[in-house]
Amino acid sequence: MRMLDIIHTKREGGQLSPEQLQFFVDGVVDGSIPEYQTSALLMAIFNNGMTDEEQTELTMLMMKSGTHLDLAKIPGIKVDKHSTGGVGDKVSLPLAAMVAAVGIPVPMISGRGLGHTGGTLDKLEAIPGYRVELSESEFINQVATEGLAIVGATGEVAPADKKIYALRDVTDTVDSIPLIASSIMSKKIASGTDALVIDVKTGAGAFMKRLEDSEALAKALVKIGQQAGLQCEAIISDMNQPLGRKIGNALEIEETIDCLKGHGPADLMEVVYTLGSHMVVFGRKASDLATARQLLEQTIADGSALAKFKAMVVAQGGDGRVIDDYKVMPQAKYQIDYPASKAGVITQMLADEIGMASMVLGGGRAKASDQLDYSVGIELNKKLGDSVQAGETILTIYANREDVSDAIKLLDQSIQIGEHAEVPPLVYEVIK
Structure with missing residues (x-):
């Protein structure tokens, strides 16, 4: 079996057999398939998708490639x-x-x-x-x-x-x-x-x-x-x-x-x-x-x-x-208020930009090797749909530096104040 044929099959929109997927997973784990060929198959999957059967087969083969925990000693339904x-x-x-x-x-x-x-x-x-x-x-x-x-x-x-x-x-x-x-x-x-x-x-x-x-x-x-x-x-x-x-x-x-x-x-x-x-x-x-x-x-x-x-x-x-005592955890040196620029209703509070603001303070990683500052972050005093007065604190920034202009820039892009807000539902649906 050749990896080139597997790539070709998926590139042309075909379905991979269990044997082909087994060959692929084994080759990834033992290093016999070069990374450029693995990358080529990933792009073919990205472009052409997989059937339900392929998805399940790939999942089970990836699961079997390593340790499988046996929780039988734990009584009850886990x-x-x-x-x-x-x-x-x-x-x-x-x-x-x-x-x-x-x-x-x-x-x-x-x-x-x-x-x-x-x-x-x-x-x-x-x-x-x-x-x-x-x-x-x-x-x-x-x-x-x-x-x-x-x-x-x-x-x-x-x-x-x-x-x-x-x-x-x-x-x-x-x-x-x-x-x-x-x-x-x-x-x-x-x-x-x-x-x-x-x-x-x-x-x-x-x-x-x-x-x-x-x-x-x-x-x-x-x-x-x-x-x-x-x-x-x-x-x-x-x-x-x-x-x-x-x-x-x-x-x-x-x-x-x-x-x-x-x-x-x-x-x-x-x-x-x-x-x-x-x-x-x-x-x-x-x-x-x-x-x-x-x-x-x-x-x-x-x-x-x-x-x-x-x-x-x-x-x-x-x-x-x-x-009973949160101070046993690391505590930020500064608490900086982020005020409302005008009166109105919070019409936008984008989660990704606020998350990025916490990240640049040191609360998240841009790459896996980054060290975290456990003490920093953001506390929201207002949420989507809440009314605010000009100058009222929308959120509080917890930081270990006085200059948080990089975080504020992201918050400015995230938060908008207007006259009416559409508040999305918390739960959309259950998939069974």
Whole structure:
């Protein structure tokens, strides 16, 4: 079999056989296929797409290229959640604790942030001592005893995806639905969970800007998951403006704990409850979404979700004092107000530009090797549709330098004040 023939088949719009895809994945992992040929096939896939059968086959082969976690020692139905990423998207943090408090084991393998979207692991590392790297046995034991763990990838999970993604990044083939779907699902299937709820973001701050693209990705993800034997659903949620009030690593831990204490922003909590309700039904702790939501609300009212989060933090080496004292995390030196230029209504608050403003302050990475400043970020005092007076503070910039003109320039491009605002729905639809 020749790689040249595989490239030709896909370039001409043909369907690749399981044997051809196996040859490709094996060659990527062992290095026998040169990067220029891999890149050529990625571009052919980008241009011509893949069938459902090809997507699923590629996903499973990528998953089998590395470690597959066996979570059989953990009793119960294991349920995970994945997000395609957004600004202020700290949903996984309160959500995992709330679902675990209902009695459903949550083994969550998360990632780091790049660009304007923050990573769950980066946020947790704002807590002094928190270990995101656990061995496979430590991970399994913690989920079995505490009910949850949020960690980075254990072992060599989907090494084919790691090599393919690196090439996608430098060949402008990242935003291909088959390649995105196989990348996400190969890692999630390898994590060994029984059920998965996927939060597919749409809008200015999302990977997929258009709703129809988000729908196509959601359908591809769900189909792959179901064909692999997972219970799987996707929720399409809004990312035109940041989610919640706080953006930045330590700031988002603060907001997570506020949520678990019953003081979370309404928009953030609505997304948490929506995703969590589907997870609780998957975990068979409720037969319908309304009952599931009530169970989740009870974990906030009785403090059990907060206790679960603290138990996870302590079990992974983190400073448990953070629950009552946010100052154990890094604190920014300056707090700078961003005032309204005139009176009116917030008509635009673009999530991507606000996320970039947090990134240039040091809260995100332009490239994987960049070091983070956990203390910096942005706090929103107003959201889309809120009224403001001239000079009133729209948001607060947390920084470790007095000159934040680069961030302000981005904020100026993001925020507009007018007479009337169209506020998009928080949740668009459920893909089953």
